[in-house]
Amino acid sequence: MTVILFVAAALMNAALATASPVSTIVAADQVGGALAALPNTAAILGTGFGAMLLTRARRRWAWRTSLTWGYAAAAAGGLLAVPAVSGGHVVALCAAMLLIGLGNAAALLSRYAAAEHQPAGRHGFAIGVVVWAGALGAVGGPLLLGWLALADAFLFAALAATLAAAATLALPRARPEETRTRVPLRVLTRTPTARSALAVMATAQVVMGGLMTAAPLGMHQHHAPLGSVGTALSAHALGMFALSPLTGWLLDRFGARPIMLAGLLTMLVATVQLTIAPGDEGLRVAALFQLGYGWNLCFVGGSGSLADGFAAADRSGVEGAVDAAVWGLAAVAALSSTAAFAAGGYTLLGALAAALLVTVALPLRSGMIRESRTG
Template sequence: MRTPPVVNSPDTAAAPRGRSMAALFCGAALMNAAMAMTSAVATIVAGDTLGAAWGAVPNSAGVVGTGVGALVLTWLAGRRGRRAGLVLGYAAAALGAGLAVVAVAVGDVAALIAGMLLLGLGNAGAQLSRYAAADLYPAHRRGFALGLLVWAGTVGAVGGPLLLDPAGAAAHRLGAAAMTGPFLAAAVAGTVAAVAALGAPAGRVRVAASPLPLRDLVRAPAARSALSVMVTAQVVMVAVMTAAPVDMHMHGHGLGAVGVILSTHTLGMFAVSPLTGRLVDRVGARPVMLAGLLSLAVAALLAAVAPEGEMALRAGALFLLGYGWNLCFVGGSGLLARDLPAAQRARVEGAVDAAVWGIAAAASLASTLLLSAGGYPALAALSCVLLAVPLVLVLFGGDVAARSSS
């Protein structure tokens, strides 16, 4: 008598998904912590060596590495599977952190920049892991999965800076320069993330036999709306956030006040991501993205008009800036994960992430120049002009896919 096939029960199906989600969450949290630590120290080291004007160069290299890594790891995921891409990205980050340790010890800024580029590859893996999480769930629950992986950034963004002093002290006890400590910790984090990624989904992403040119793919309504919203939100968020500490320092505020403002901003960016994901699942991506764009516009205006002594108002503006970005980022990612054809999804996801991070590098460098030229009012006015473009596109651009999801 022939034995009937065994059908997995919901419990047995949930167990592998739970392990995969734990692996993805662990990797993303560790890499966010590594980037938070190394970005802060790389700026200080480069500024001390090259002068303050060039302090942002290693960080920009890390952002560029993230953009390039999004394309490279997406290509690899189509040939060797998502697990292979994540393991490679995190291993490259560990190698980059090790290279940066040597660079800081000998004062080689060029090697430090190379190390930050490799760290960017790991950051790309952490960012792309949200799509790997979404693929584990049915379409109506992908927003929750995306939000949960974005929320992993909270662990890294909060925990990473807290490790700076202990990592420096540990390096000093080992006889090394204190500034090498955060990079040593990042090397450990990258290594552990690579090991954890062995539990990530192994399947290859689906790729069409005859893929359309990428320029044709991004003309699809879902891709066009997600790209415009996510890129614009990233530019506005990075520009206003980067300029805030500079503006506060120019008006006599100390590091304590700056730290409070940035912590409030980070809280808005990450802390409520699971709720945003559930909101995408319940009401659709389009209204979530619209709410995000409007929140960013209000935040930019509040930051511009807030009196210098009104720290509560400025903190509220930076929190709203972070949450507006969160709505746009999770909403746009959810639109891509739910409404693109499976065979084309991974290529577009990788291309959109590459564009977001590549443009973010330019926005970071341009924001302080604009602040010097016209102050916060000019920055806020430009932000509102930029936000009008995706707002009109989502409202009137014939985004059928986004309308149907809502």
């Protein structure tokens, strides 16, 4: 089962990683740089909505049907985007990216499907292996940008998502676990485990989404060729996914809090580097890699915290609610990022990101100190 989840997630990551930067560039050319994040914001909203929708479908029809629906929606979105790009229809492009976001939600939720089939002490490694699938898709996808026309990038996304849906159909049929209940969002604010995971995962996604939504626009404005944009994004994607099995092992070994704190600090260092030297190509590639790995530590750490911190009857609802909240907040950040970039460049964007990272890291560190003293 893990192999199937791995393959499908890799294909979906390739689809999203190819479509996302192209959608930003197309929107910038059509409606201006300040609104260039609209299609990616639609994809993020689709991911958040998909997390809720597919979690509910999973409770009713199990993982096989839920994930297949998500990938099929992404394939339809890729096909819808082709005439939208050719005709310069930004609204249709946003609708297409919304559907692609549903497929991204399926790829993200598949990490929990893998964890459910492992004992408690192996949850971190199982999550890390499925997240690692993104290394194949998200690194390889942007490298194709040098050989693809803008509309062709969405044809590739549609094909990759279709193959992901076909792969997911090979999952074994399983009876849905109807005993699992929907968890209200207010539970997240009352449960320390969920509250901490939500804060860290949301911060990581907001910071990374903001900086990375602006990155293709910044390089495009400096007349960087599409191939160079793809290379920089591939370095970032490598950081996001390539070391996931190591992160999963560290999670099982040291627990979630140290991993999440390390992720926030790694992202802070990368943010400073991007802010002080945005035009240095070598430093930019290194910083984007670090930004990606910091996100990976937060994402895998937070996911492991949820997988281990709740009983089976509550886990599914909490996981879906956290993912929906994370991506809802990330949508706001992505929409705001290009406007902030247009107003103050990476200096303003980096300052806002750094302030958010520090705000979340300090109480997390304080909680670790309290735990060590009481333990």
